[in-house]
Amino acid sequence: MQVIPFFISRALAASIAIVGAFPIGINAAGHAQVAPVAAVAQGRAQAPGVHHYRVGDFQVTALSDGTVPQDLHALLINTSAAETDSLLKRSFLSNPVEASINAFLVDTGTRLVLVDTGSGSFFGPGNGGKLLGNLKSAGYSPEQIDDILLTHIHTDHSGGLVSAGQLVFPNATIHVGKPDLDLFLDPANSEGVDGYDKKYFEEAVKTVGAYVKAGKVESFTGPTQLFPGVIAIPTPGHTPGHSFYKFESKGQSIEFIGDIVHVASVQFPKPKIAIRYDVSPEKAVAQREKHFATAASERDLVAGAHLPFPGLGHIRAESDGGYVFVPIDYRDRAGR
Known part of the structure; x- marks a missing residue:
């Protein structure tokens, strides 16, 4: 139209x-x-998607890049449409569902670290692309960002790196798991790999590839301390280089879990349900089961890229073998 x-x-x-x-x-x-x-009644746009939360001395700011609709009947595997609809109904939802695209800014006091960058303009008008506006609303500019931690190289996490072919974050160093660089930026894979669509590879060249050319990408292959209080934790499955990032300050911590989960109302109660975006659904399921159990037992604070904004909360184990995501309390007072 x-x-x-x-x-x-x-x-x-x-x-x-x-x-x-x-x-x-x-x-x-x-x-x-x-x-x-x-x-x-006239439809109104939401207010800026900005949410602040403190972890020790670190200021965490959740930034919304908007939302996009997802047809779960077409996307989910290891399930049926009937099971999906039943799980959605328990959460007062129906297919298709709206998926949040979240990024997170962490001010450590010495550097500004952005975890993921949203989709930029790659999903077209009205779908994502709100990160920079919300970053500005939070009081920051792209030029201030020191480091960007990509949980993985998919366009809804790396699309915001560029605009009209130019670097959006000209002073930032990009950190990403080396296996993702090896997969998505290998020219031999430009037509796609084993049915994994070539658009993922084309978009990776346009986004992360631009920073590689500028000499602004650093990769890692195992658990790595990137800087004080920040550790990269490889969690391969969704992509080969998919990684968590754990920030620790004054005995408190938060773990950014990327795409370990896409649909809270479905994959928390049924972790075996995977999604077609997974490069290896079997490994993605294994990572989800492992890290849900760990986060629940250790009462970890987690932040998810596609959990309902602001995407911050805890994971609780249920007696039936499933899990529930428990969002953080809303806080709105000085210093918090």
Whole structure:
């Protein structure tokens, strides 16, 4: 559908709105008569997606890049449409569901670290692309970012790295698992690998590839301390280089878990359910089962890229072998 823009004055817009809400007729005396009808509320955009949370001396800011609809009947595997719908109904949802795209900024006091960058413009107008606006609303500019930690090289995590072919974060160093660089930036894989669509590889070249050319990418292959209080933890499965990032300060910690889970209402109660975005669904399921159990037993604070914004909370084990995501309490007071 093509959208044709037009411009009208506020006064004219108001009059059109009024006339549109009250159809005009003619009464017996020949005078115009307005017949009121039920008003329709106008849709409004959400307020800026910014949420602050403290972990020790670190200031964590969840930043929304927007949401996108997901047809779970087409995307989920190791399940059926009926099972999916039943799980969604328990959470008062129905297919398709809206998936959050979350990024997280951590101010350690000495550096500004961004975990993932959203989708940028790669999903088209109205789908994602809100990160920079929310970053500005939080009081930061892209030029201030010192480091970017990519949980993996998928476009909804790396798309925000570039705009119109230019580096959005010109002063940042990108950190990412080496196996992802080896897979997504290998020219031999430009047409796709084992049915994994070539668009993933084309987009990786446009995003992460631009920073590689600029000499701004550092990779790791095992558990690695990137800088004080920040550890990279490889969790291969969703992609070969998929990684968690754990931040620790004053005895408190938060773990950024990337795409270990996509659909909270389905994959927490049934961790064996995978998604077609997984390079290796079997390994992705194994990682999910392992890390859900660990996070639940150790009462870890986690942050998920596709959990409902702000995506911060804890994982609780249930007696039936499943899990529940418990969002953090909302806080809005000085210093918190």
